[in-house]
Amino acid sequence: xxxxxxxxxxxxxxxxxxxxxxxxxxxxxxxxxxxxxxxxxxxxxxxxxxxxxxxxxxxxxxxxxxxxxxxxxxxxxxxxxxxxxxxxxxxxxxxxxxxxxxxxxxxxxxxxxxxxxxxxxxxxxxxxxxxxxxxxxxxxxxxxxxxxxxxxxxxxxxxxxxxxxxxxxxxxxxxxxxxxxxxxxxxxxxxxxxxxxxxxxxxxxxxxxxxxxxxxxxxxxxxxxxxxxxxxxxxxxxxxxxxxxxxxxxxxxxxxxxxxxxxxxxxxxxxxxxxxxxxxxxxxxxxxxxxxxxxxxxxxxxxxxxxxxxxxxxxxxxxxxxxxxxxxxxxxxxxxxxxxxxxxxxxxxxxx
Amino acid sequence: xxxxxxxxxxxxxxxxxxxxxxxxxxxxxxxxxxxxxxxxxxxxxxxxxxxxxxxxxxxxxxxxxxxxxxxxxxxxxxxxxxxxxxxxxxxxxxxxxxxxxxxxxxxxxxxxxxxxxxxxxxxxxxxxxxxxxxxxxxxxxxxxxxxxxxxxxxxxxxxxxxxxxxxxxxxxxxxxxxxxxxxxxxxxxxxx
Amino acid sequence: xxxxxxxxxxxxxxxxxxxxxxxxxxxxxxxxxxxxxxxxxxxxxxxxxxxxxxxxxxxxxxxxxxxxxxxxxxxxxxxxxxxxxxxxxxxxxxxxxxxxxxxxxxxxxxxxxxxxxxxxxxxxxxxxxxxxxxxxxxxxxxxxxxxxxxxxxxxxxxxxxxxxxxxxxxxxxxxxxxxxxxxxxxxxxxxxxxxxxxxxxxxxxxxxxxxxxxxxxxxxxxxxxxxxxxxxxxxxxxxxxxxxxxxxxxxxxxxxxxxxxxxxxxxxxxxxxxxxxxxxxxxxxxxxxxxxxxxxxxxxxxxxxxxxxxxxxxxxxxxxxxxxxxxxxxxxxxxxxxxxxxxxxxxxxxxxxxxxxxx
Numbered sequence: 001x002x003x004x005x006x007x008x009x010x011x012x013x014x015x016x017x018x019x020x021x022x023x024x025x026x027x028x029x030x031x032x033x034x035x036x037x038x039x040x041x042x043x044x045x046x047x048x049x050x051x052x053x054x055x056x057x058x059x060x061x062x063x064x065x066x067x068x069x070x071x072x073x074x075x076x077x078x079x080x081x082x083x084x085x086x087x088x089x090x091x092x093x094x095x096x097x098x099x100x101x102x103x104x105x106x107x108x109x110x111x112x113x114x115x116x117x118x119x120x121x122x123x124x125x126x127x128x129x130x131x132x133x134x135x136x137x138x139x140x141x142x143x144x145x146x147x148x149x150x151x152x153x154x155x156x157x158x159x160x161x162x163x164x165x166x167x168x169x170x171x172x173x174x175x176x177x178x179x180x181x182x183x184x185x186x187x188x189x190x191x192x193x194x195x196x197x198x199x200x201x202x203x204x205x206x207x208x209x210x211x212x213x214x215x216x217x218x219x220x221x222x223x224x225x226x227x228x229x230x231x232x233x234x235x236x237x238x239x240x241x242x243x244x245x246x247x248x249x250x251x252x253x254x255x256x257x258x259x260x261x262x263x264x265x266x267x268x269x270x271x272x273x274x275x276x277x278x279x280x281x282x283x284x285x286x287x288x289x290x291x292x293x294x295x296x297x298x299x300x301x302x303x304x305x306x307x308x309x310x311x312x313x314x315x316x317x318x319x320x321x322x323x324x325x326x327x328x329x330x331x332x333x334x335x336x337x338x339x340x341x342x343x344x345x346x347x348x349x350x351x352x
Numbered sequence: 353x354x355x356x357x358x359x360x361x362x363x364x365x366x367x368x369x370x371x372x373x374x375x376x377x378x379x380x381x382x383x384x385x386x387x388x389x390x391x392x393x394x395x396x397x398x399x400x401x402x403x404x405x406x407x408x409x410x411x412x413x414x415x416x417x418x419x420x421x422x423x424x425x426x427x428x429x430x431x432x433x434x435x436x437x438x439x440x441x442x443x444x445x446x447x448x449x450x451x452x453x454x455x456x457x458x459x460x461x462x463x464x465x466x467x468x469x470x471x472x473x474x475x476x477x478x479x480x481x482x483x484x485x486x487x488x489x490x491x492x493x494x495x496x497x498x499x500x501x502x503x504x505x506x507x508x509x510x511x512x513x514x515x516x517x518x519x520x521x522x523x524x525x526x527x528x529x530x531x532x533x534x535x536x537x538x539x540x541x542x543x544x
Numbered sequence: 545x546x547x548x549x550x551x552x553x554x555x556x557x558x559x560x561x562x563x564x565x566x567x568x569x570x571x572x573x574x575x576x577x578x579x580x581x582x583x584x585x586x587x588x589x590x591x592x593x594x595x596x597x598x599x600x601x602x603x604x605x606x607x608x609x610x611x612x613x614x615x616x617x618x619x620x621x622x623x624x625x626x627x628x629x630x631x632x633x634x635x636x637x638x639x640x641x642x643x644x645x646x647x648x649x650x651x652x653x654x655x656x657x658x659x660x661x662x663x664x665x666x667x668x669x670x671x672x673x674x675x676x677x678x679x680x681x682x683x684x685x686x687x688x689x690x691x692x693x694x695x696x697x698x699x700x701x702x703x704x705x706x707x708x709x710x711x712x713x714x715x716x717x718x719x720x721x722x723x724x725x726x727x728x729x730x731x732x733x734x735x736x737x738x739x740x741x742x743x744x745x746x747x748x749x750x751x752x753x754x755x756x757x758x759x760x761x762x763x764x765x766x767x768x769x770x771x772x773x774x775x776x777x778x779x780x781x782x783x784x785x786x787x788x789x790x791x792x793x794x795x796x797x798x799x800x801x802x803x804x805x806x807x808x809x810x811x812x813x814x815x816x817x818x819x820x821x822x823x824x825x826x827x828x829x830x831x832x833x834x835x836x837x838x839x840x841x842x843x844x845x846x847x848x849x850x851x852x853x854x855x856x857x858x859x860x861x862x863x864x865x866x867x868x869x870x871x872x873x874x875x876x877x878x879x880x881x882x883x884x885x886x887x888x889x890x891x892x893x894x895x896x897x898x899x900x901x902x903x
Contacts, residue, residue: 009361012362021851032788035865036786045873049380050377050380112366112370147802147807148811158694160694162806171725208727210727217752218406218407219761222402223403226400228399297562300565304569304573311580412760
């Protein structure tokens with residue numbers, strides 16, 4: 001009983017620590033990418049934090065499986081290093097007896113991973129995309145920064161304001177595109193504002209506009225003292241949902257190879273997490289008398305190799321190189337065989 | 353490492369964390385869809401002191417419009433002009449100037465209606481003297497150069513003055529057709 | 545470099561390398577997942593995706609090196625102090641100052657690697673990766689906006705919708721302005737090629753000239769149009785990479801162009817200062833590692849101490865990015881913005897060391 005309890009507790013603490021470190025790591029790179037987008041106006045600056053949350057949910061399944069693998073590996077290696085492993089072996093435990101506690105530690109998390117990769121991640125992707133588009137179309141008003149080109153979400157309007165004095169832009173350049181016609185507007189002053197019922201206006205003072213079909217002479221020029229132009233405020237048309245964002249049920253029903261490949265990928269994450277957790281036991285073998293931590297390097301390579309094989313298998317599945325019926329099961333079967341082989345090799349060594 | 357805590361520590365912590373993260377995201381990401389109905393009877397463009405020039409395929413100016421105020425209604429693509437002054441310089445037609453209190457231009461300016469008092473001046477051409485018509489509620493079709501009205505109007509051409517109710521003036525054919533109760537008078541040139 | 549410092553260097557480098565490989569593996573893995581969504585577009589095969597991801601590795605390494613130095617440093621030093629080698633080193637007459645000096649040397653060495661990575665290897669890798677990807681997917685370079693790249697150059701505003709990987713301009717529209725905010729000419733052209741400094745040639749061009757006082761619109765369609773502009777292919781290449789990935793030299797030339805055209809330069813200036821301070825991050829990481837590793841008195845929760853060390857390092861890296869973004873948003877002076885996190889952490893590390901020494 002003590003054997004099981006202490007092992008799981010230690011793994012739990014290391015796992016929680018690893019989880020936060022990995023989460024922080026992902027957050028750091030995501031924030032760089034999102035802030036870059038916000039800087040050029042491709043993402044509403046108010047939406048940066050929510051988008052980071054969505055990105056987190058998207059990467060969680062992989063993070064959790066990495067956390068499991070690493071925490072089991074770390075704890076078992078420590079047992080070897082502090083010679084506790086020898087004591088357990090002397091008291092009648094074999095390498096096989098580690099399987100039960102490891103499984104007890106891993107199964108609940110694997111179920112969580114399955115829930116995440118099957119349900120939560122697609123939802124996060126879909127919701128994130130919708131939120132990004134909605135917040136962008138609503139945010140256009142505050143977007144016109146001095147000295148920088150800005151493009152509207154629907155890419156039909158481009159603004160350039162030379163500098164700002166007292167909230168109004170000077171030397172304003174606007175290019176509008178409406179079906180085939182292109183309109184260029186130059187004005188001494190200009191700005192954007194929202195009127196009472198929420199539609200959005202572009203106002204310009206003392207300027208000229210040139211509208212016409214590019215390449216023809218049939219232009220229409222307009223000189224004005226001041227002008228106000230209402231910019232469409234309706235929500236932009238929803239872009240088609242990518243395969244990653246479609247729900248698992250939809251994937252199950254559709255016959256498209258691409259959808260089946262995505263489904264196989266989502267299933268592969270929990271399955272591989274389970275197999276890798278078991279493989280971590282023999283992989284953690286470490287010769288305490290001066291042995292270098294080379295086994296950790298092997299384990300890390302094994303982990304990433306397995307995961308990249310899953311990615312490549314998904315690519316081949318969607319290309320039809322592998323039959324959909326087979327899916328990724330041969331890959332998981334091979335991984336399981338290798339794990340059993342490792343167990344046999346390690347237990348033979350111990351002679352028990 | 354005998355830190356107190358059940359063996360269920362990890363799954364519990366993760367479930368709590370993920371649950372709260374998802375709930376927070378759902379709340380943060382729910383924006384009420386914009387209630388603005390793109391009411392098309394409201395104008396979507398307003399311009400003060402406008403000068404509009406339209407060029408033809410050959411690059412020559414076809415029409416020059418100055419107006420105190422221009423507002424465009426997306427419903428029916430209608431443009432309202434206040435104190436408009438229109439000058440048409442289409443090739444093969446004498447220049448046509450129309451001035452009115454207000455004007456309503458429809459389908460990209462191919463049809464313009466001048467309610468209220470209107471003055472139209474057709475420049476002299478080789479065969480004809482300058483024609484000036486003062487009337488009301490006049491229709492102008494710039495492409496075909498035809499101006500018409502049903503209301504009473506006074507036309508002055510060279511030394512003739514004609515009053516009628518309703519007329520059709522065709523710049524291309526350089527004709528003036530008067531509809532009903534036409535009264536014509538001749539005004540000699542005073543040679544003092 | 546005495547024997548001892550060389551040993552320290554080798555020992556730490558092993559762990560730093562190990563941490564870097566682990567992190568790079570994780571990031572390459574995420575890049576690959578991102579690339580898989582684009583398989584099949586215009587014949588983009590799996591091998592192209594693998595090459596693209598491999599070419600991006602230096603850029604990832606540049607971003608991850610400070611964190612790897614921190615994690616490697618903490619593990620390395622904990623390993624040393626765990627096997628009480630660190631105490632032996634200190635006992636054998638190596639004062640804290642000399643130990644710090646060695647660590648600074650190691651930190652500076654990795655700082656140098658970061659500098660080399662950031663200045664030459666990463667931008668070149670990124671450019672090759674982008675060009676390879678574009679050639680594979682036969683798609684065009686478009687830059688930040690969907691309507692392509694927008695450049696203001698003197699009396700011209702230029703919109704380059706698409707470019708080929710070898711930076712020839714597929715289609716460009718140039719608006720040329722008169723003195724009093726009037727549009728004088730609109731020039732559209734295809735197949736723009738750079739001839740010499742200051743001029744390009746455009747083929748199948750159409751030039752629309754607006755005569756003054758509404759006199760008319762003159763349209764001409766010259767077969768070849770000589771386009772005078774200060775835009776250079778190097779500048780176009782710069783516009784296709786986000787500021788953080790650019791090399792300092794190209795950043796400097798682009799900031800100069802922006803200044804000449806009265807355009808906002810803060811985003812690129814922040815990136816430039818960021819680049820100069822970034823190698824310093826490695827130095828501060830090593831110094832931060834020492835207090836965490838050294839204070840480990842074979843106490844049971846060594847793992848917790850290591851975890852806090854890593855978390856601190858990540859917070860440092862995270863705050864670096866946030867501060868740069870806020871600096872751009874609120875126009876704070878770039879040198880100050882960029883140095884705040886590094887100086888903060890250096891002083892924190894110094895304080896912890898001082899406290900440990902005193903006790």
